[in-house]
Structures are given as C-alpha cells and as structure tokens.
Amino acid sequence: MSSRTPDRTPAEPVTPPGDDRGLRADARRNRERVLRTAQRLFAAHGLGVPLDEIARRAGVGPGTVHRHFPTKEALYLAVAIDRIRRLVAEGEALAGTGDPAALFTLLSRMTASGAENAAVKSALAAAEFDLRDAAPDAAADLTHQVARLLDRARRAGVVRHDVTADEVMAIVAGAFAAIRHAGEDAGQERSAHIAGIILDGLRPR
Amino acid sequence: MSSRTPDRTPAEPVTPPGDDRGLRADARRNRERVLRTAQRLFAAHGLGVPLDEIARRAGVGPGTVHRHFPTKEALYLAVAIDRIRRLVAEGEALAGTGDPAALFTLLSRMTASGAENAAVKSALAAAEFDLRDAAPDAAADLTHQVARLLDRARRAGVVRHDVTADEVMAIVAGAFAAIRHAGEDAGQERSAHIAGIILDGLRPR
Amino acid sequence: MSSRTPDRTPAEPVTPPGDDRGLRADARRNRERVLRTAQRLFAAHGLGVPLDEIARRAGVGPGTVHRHFPTKEALYLAVAIDRIRRLVAEGEALAGTGDPAALFTLLSRMTASGAENAAVKSALAAAEFDLRDAAPDAAADLTHQVARLLDRARRAGVVRHDVTADEVMAIVAGAFAAIRHAGEDAGQERSAHIAGIILDGLRPR
Amino acid sequence: MSSRTPDRTPAEPVTPPGDDRGLRADARRNRERVLRTAQRLFAAHGLGVPLDEIARRAGVGPGTVHRHFPTKEALYLAVAIDRIRRLVAEGEALAGTGDPAALFTLLSRMTASGAENAAVKSALAAAEFDLRDAAPDAAADLTHQVARLLDRARRAGVVRHDVTADEVMAIVAGAFAAIRHAGEDAGQERSAHIAGIILDGLRPR
DNA sequence: TATGAATGAGTCTTCATTCAT
DNA sequence: CATGAATGAAGACTCATTCAT
Known part of the structure; x- marks a missing residue:
C-alpha cells in the first residue's frame, strides 16, 4: 500500500471493536464470518463441533480459523464475550431509561429466544467451561450491570429482597436451560411462557 | 414394613434392580461400580470423560465397561435411567401420602443438590442428548408421575393453573442448570435457595 | 476311577485319533464340536472369525475353546490337520486300487466342493498361514501321497511329465480358490466344471 | 510411439490417473506412496496389516492415510481398483493388435508374477471381500474385456468352447492362488510354469 | 472341568494444531 | 495472509487370553 492512503484507519472504531483492530478488510471479514x-454451530450442536466443520461452513480453511483464534478455547471465549458485550450494552441503554422494572426487561430480553441468543444459552447453560474463570472481566461487567438494575428494582419494591445479582445470573442461566429443554421446536410463545414463570419467582411474594 | 409380612420379599433385593438381574455376583458388583x-465423573466433568478413565477409576479394565455397556451412549442412558427410576419411586411414595403439596416436595427433592443428584443435573441440564428420544419410557414415567402430583396440587390451589407437566419438567431442568451454574462449591443452602426461587414461580400469584 | 476298569483305553484308537485321547467323554464331545x-465358520467367513463367536455357535464357553486349543493358531492347525488326515487316508485307499488314474480321482475328490471341503479350501487357499511351516508332517504326508500317485500316473502316461508333486499341490490350491471365487452359490456342477478345466491342464498335451 | 505424433498427449500424465486429479503436488505424492x-504390505502380509504400519512405512502419519482413504475398506478398494484399471488398459492395448491368442497373452500377463501383481493376487485370491460387490464397475470392465478377447479366441479356435468369461476369471483367480501357494520365494520361472499348466486347461483338447 | 466375566494390548478413526504451498 | 494437507495424540471399541466361580 502506498503512503497515499494513511487516512483510512483513524475512522475505523465505529462498531464496538473485538480484537480485530488493525486487520486488513478481508481479514476482518473472515474473522467475523468465523x-x-x-455461534450458530455451538448453539445448535454443542461445543463438540469440529473446527474443520466451522471452517468449512464459514467458507475458509482451518488454518484461517487458527490464525484468528489460536486455540479452540479462544474461539469459545470470543463467542461468549461477544454476546456478553452486547448484553452489557443493552443493559447500559436500559439503565438510561430510569424504568424501575428495567431489570425484568433486560432479563426478558436475555431469555427471549431466537437464534440470536442461542449461543449464549449454549455457552452459559452448557457450563462446559466457566466464563467467570475464562473471561472474568466480561462476566463481571455483566454481573455488575445486573447488580445496578437489581438495586434499582429493589428500591422500587418490584423484586424480592433475598436475592443477589449472582443468583439472578444463575436463574437466568436456568431459564436458558429450561427453554432449551422444552425443545428446539417449542416456539417463541411457549419459551416466553416458561421464562416468564421462572422470572416470576423473582417477584416479591 | 412390620415384621408380620416376611413372606413377600425374602428373595428380592431391596433397591429396584437395573438390568443386572441374573448376573453373577462379581459381574453385578462390577456393573454397579462402573x-x-x-455418574460421579459425568456429573463432575461432563459427558466427555474418557471411558478408559471411568474404567480406571472403577478399578476394572476398559473391556469390562464395554461388556456391560456396549457403547458410550448406552452408559449415558444407563446412568440417566437409573436416576430417573429412583425419582419415579420417590414420586410414587409421595403420592401415597395424600399431601396436596407433594409436588413441591418432589421437585425440591429433585433439585436438592448433593452428589446424589449431580448425575441427573448433568444428564438433563447438559441436554447433549435427549432423554425423551433415548429412553422414552423412563422419561414418560417421570412426567406421568409429575402430572399426577400436579393435578392434585392444582385441585388444592397450591400451584398456578397455567402450567403443564411438560413445562414443570422444563423448569426443573432449568433449576438443575441454575444450581450447576452457581458453581460446584455453592453449597446445599445456596442451591436450595436458588431452586426455591425458581419453584416459587410455580405458585399461584 | 477305580482300578477295576483298566480295560477301557486299549480299545480306543479305532477312529484316527486327534489329540483327544484319554479325554472324558464329554470333553471329547466338546472338542469335536468346537x-x-x-471348520464351518473359517470356511464361511475367513480366519478372522472371533473365538467367542465359535464358542457361542459350538454351545460352549470361550474358556472351553482355550482348554482344548490353547491359542487361535492351534485351532487353525487342528482344523487343517484334521482335513489333511482324511485326504491322506483317502489317498491311501485309492493307492490300493491300482488304478493308474487314481491321481485324478483323488484330486477331483479334493476339489469336489461342498461343505466338507470348505475348510480346506479356506485353509489352503487363503494361505494366511502356511501349513508347511506349521504342520510339516501332515503336509508332507499329503504331498508324499500325491507324489506316489503322480508317479504311477506318469508311468501310465496319463499325466504330463513336466510337473512335480509340489506343483500339483499348488494347482489344487488354485482350483480351490477358483471355485471359491466362482461364488458360494455356484453349485456343484459349475464348481466341478471349473475344477475339471484346471485339472485338464495336468493331462498330457 | 514415433516422434511424429507429439500432439496427442502433452498435457496428460502417462499413467492412468486414479482419483487424484486436482490434488496439490504434495498430496498426490503422499496418496501415491500410501x-x-x-499394495506391497497387503500382498506380503494379507489384509490384516494395521493401518498405522502402512502409514509408518509410507512415511506419513495415520491421519494422512485417512484423509485419502477414509476407511480401511476404502483403501482395499483403491488398491484393487488401481490394479484392475491397469489390466483393463493392457487388455485394451492387446485387443488392438488383432492377435487371436491375445486372450492368453493377457492372462499370462495377469498371472505373471512379481511384486507388481502381488496385490491383485492378494486382493482376488484372499477373497476376503468381494470385488464384484465393492467395485462392480471396475470388475465388470475387466470381465467385459476378457469376454471380448475370449470371443475372438473362440472364433480362431484356440480356446475350448465350453468356458465362459466368468469361468476364465475364476480360473485366473485360481492361478493367482496357486502361484501364491507355491510360495513367495518360488521365482518367476516356477510361477510361470504353474500358471502355464493351469491356462493350458483352457486350450482345446 | 465348564463357564463366562475380566483383562488389556492393539485397532480404526477423529480432530486440534502445525506447516508447506 | 489464506489454504488445506499433514501430523499425532487420544478416543471408542474388539478380541485373544486368563482366571474366579
């Protein structure tokens, strides 16, 4: 590349960056596709999916996967962290609204099923590896976000008092599992119903 | 049982037998150990534990594991079915008491953590294979048992009306996952608390 | 056994003995069945048949097979030697008739298909182990028998002169293989035809 | 070929390609080596040779063997089909010469021993798996080629009339087995002699 | 002695990771 | 940088052989 195109990079970080800053356009596109x-395959078939399969479906070679994610665990992590970042961002936005029931809105969104959340369901529910060990920062951010909303909800009296943010997280993970247990084919409505029942347990008696 | 009915079960083992009737004494002992x-290893480390490891820990050769459980899937199944059988038996006993809240007693027992239930947690929560496909009879028995107790609880007005037996099963699976998510080290009390919150969602508003 | 029944063993060796002299009646029966x-299973499915399968089909335990034939190779050998013994006996009988074409009669009988010879076909044709290494005596006996008949046929001018007994043996092995190649389902007639063509090659031009 | 026909095959490899077209140079080289x-090991020690041994001798890892031949059976097949392809090609060439005795030339070549044919000997003679089931096309091609030459030989009166192409194939298989039976160490001359005797059976009486 | 359960070395196969093209 | 072939350490499973009942 000639020195005539130096003005390209400074404008980059519009979208929340992963670890893909400073990559060539094609490299970034590949990273994103992988x-x-x-996310899709882990959610659908568990963490046992072969990397070669992921590479094939993403339309790249296995070597490319390893260039971006040096080990399989790094790929798990990247998937989970990516989802969590989005949830934290959502929580941030909800916190801005001042709604005392924002906690439930966030939790509902988290459990609202659909392909989008499948990966989180899988990653958290499967518990085959523990996020809190692997990506303490991201997990802490999310828990912290939840703690803020929980605090507010508590002050507004819309949530029971004997529950901690950690427990809320565990219960959300449980809701994921329940939905997943109800079956892939359960449908939005059924899933929402199940999640609703579980979240109802959080309301004051 | 009073000592007045000694002619009923003298030849019968006390615990409900698995598929190990008619085996030689040593074979049955080995089957049981495996x-x-x-159960212990699946619960602790997931379904990915090598068979050779299980054999080693059980103090037998890998061939012995295969004699009793021809494939790894057969071993998963045997583990899960064994646990379910015990739960069904518990449900049977509770049904006999006439307690209208027996449903919650059973669910609490199901979720009551401890090494004993760890395998069910793992087997159901992981959902890496679906019991309802693999052992339809055992799963149906359990659901049926739950349905009976749910019906009674409904008539007594101690459970919300908009929930089905299948949904209760899903919610229990969710509670397993939540407990598991809370961590191996969470302790009985904490686990019971989380399970309690989730099950509270089932009570009438 | 009391000393009052010492007259039992001397009368035994009426049928050509295997290695089963001095066995109890039931033990001998088991040995024979195995x-x-x-023979049947080796012929039908090759030498790879599991010993457990043989045991099961013979209606005995695997331990019993090993009592009589300490290794699998010992069983191969016993099977092959048994067949060869019978062929040698047949050759002996034919040699007694004085028929100059007795060689062809013997060879035809050897190749005459049917279950009876299947084991020899397998054992010789497969050549997965070499009889001449494993049971030099039995093989030598048979070759020697063939040599005698070959010599006589030669003197009568009914066989080509440029062929040795070893080569005749090889050609017979070839005929076995040809029949086997023609298929299990070929039928007596077809098999005889093929064997006939091959043996015709031995006649003087 | 004279130098006057250089425009026919410049881009074509000389040996008929297997399924290795379009492979990278190193991949093709490895496939060929495996x-x-x-071929060498199957011929020398039967189909029971461990894949790991083949890999080791070929100087590649076991995974590489599986990349090219996903199962062991696929490797058997590839070996056998490769040999048959060459024989069909030879038959093709011989058919072009117009020689009425071309059948015998082809059969002699087929049976001509040496390392080259060892694999076919093994594959056909062992008959542990049936080519006609596994690779019907290749086997049919070869039989068809033989049928053509047989027909021509019959018209020229150099072969007996009561033999079919299938029987010729069986007899060739028998000749393989006979040669093999004569021993690895028999030498070209001895092998040719035995094969000659067997093929003589095909000539008119 | 017969049985059949147990053993454990050995087999095929998979797949995360490395490296030549 | 991307590709995809090669690697090789496991993993599930088989089966000849041994040994307790």
Missing part, C-alpha cells in the same frame, strides 16, 4: 458461524 | 463411577 | 464349528 | 505401500 465468529458468527461458530 | 455405573456409580460414571 | 472343531467342526471352527 | 497406495503403493498398501
């Missing part, structure tokens, strides 16, 4: 494909 | 070891 | 079953 | 090693 990440999305991995 | 099954227990598998 | 041998026949092995 | 194939040749497998």
